[in-house]
Amino acid sequence: PPDVEQLGRATWTFLHTTAAYYPARPTTQQRANMLNLLHSLPVLYPCSHCASHLGETMRTNPPDVSGRVALSRWLCERHNEVNERLGKDKFDCAKVDERWKDGPPD
Ligand code: FAD
Numbered sequence: 001p002p003d004v005e006q007l008g009r010a011t012w013t014f015l016h017t018t019a020a021y022y023p024a025r026p027t028t029q030q031r032a033n034m035l036n037l038l039h040s041l042p043v044l045y046p047c048s049h050c051a052s053h054l055g056e057t058m059r060t061n062p063p064d065v066s067g068r069v070a071l072s073r074w075l076c077e078r079h080n081e082v083n084e085r086l087g088k089d090k091f092d093c094a095k096v097d098e099r100w101k102d103g104p105p106d
Pocket of ligand 1: 005079091
């Protein structure tokens, strides 16, 4: 079976980075593709209990694909739900761009 921790770090890196570079004003096609990507996770993510938790949280909080800021925040909140469930610290969602796009201020 896959290493759930390493898979998680790699997947969060991909998802947060993709959200950080998602357009501010995505086209209809870009929104549809992002929705497809996100809705695929509860079906295909190769950690079945992770996938089913994600499916539940996505039913309560549907993805906001309207633009990069909203999407980055939505993803940060979902990641924080996992952090909370695993007893990890919550991440400050005001810092998603610093972490995943801009790097630390100088
Ligand atoms: P990770 O949680 O992988 O985070 C990587 C980096 O992201 C951190 O170092 C930090 O810099 C940054 N970060 C942290 N929180 C946020 C945030 N809220 N927003 C933006 N950036 C942030 N593991 C399980 O054991 N059970 C599960 O049910 C489970 N469900 C998962 C569901 C999904 C969709 C994914 C992608 C992963 C899931 N995982 C689950 C794996 C888990 O979330 C972690 O990836 C894994 O435990 C490794 O944790 P980590 O402490 O190395 O950092």
